[in-house]
Amino acid sequence: xxxxxxxxxxxxxxxxxxxxxxxxxxxxxxxxxxxxxxxxxxxxxxxxxxxxxxxxxxxxxxxxxxxxxxxxxxxxxxxxxxxxxxxxxxxxxxxxxxxxxxxxxxxxxxxxxxxxxxxxxx
Numbered sequence: 001x002x003x004x005x006x007x008x009x010x011x012x013x014x015x016x017x018x019x020x021x022x023x024x025x026x027x028x029x030x031x032x033x034x035x036x037x038x039x040x041x042x043x044x045x046x047x048x049x050x051x052x053x054x055x056x057x058x059x060x061x062x063x064x065x066x067x068x069x070x071x072x073x074x075x076x077x078x079x080x081x082x083x084x085x086x087x088x089x090x091x092x093x094x095x096x097x098x099x100x101x102x103x104x105x106x107x108x109x110x111x112x113x114x115x116x117x118x119x120x121x122x
Contacts, residue, residue, distance in 0.1 A: 002047075003017055004050070007033060008054045011028065037061060045067065069103050076109040088112040099118055
């Protein structure tokens with residue numbers, strides 16, 4: 001999968017996800033640190049990335065615009081680092097692969113059971 005890691009998550013996710021066979025980039029390597037959430041969302045959509053974030057604004061943007069992309073994986077619960085949450089994230093990406101390819105918001109909290117909502121949100 002192609003993943004864009006939002007500014008609110010550590011760049012260490014890039015290395016972790018690449019080692020797991022995914023294509024991953026951190027926003028800081030492709031866009032300005034001051035970019036608005038809408039610009040990051042648009043970039044993810046244009047470049048066919050799944051957005052990995054902790055920011056609740058992205059589901060709100062998708063609900064407001066009724067867009068079917070980009071897919072968003074929303075990590076909830078500290079610490080949001082690959083050393084602690086990495087295996088749960090990899091499991092969620094595998095479990096929700098079909099939904100993410102279609103367009104979805106996948107929420108992963110400390111229960112480690114992903115919840116997927118298919119886009120567009122209604």
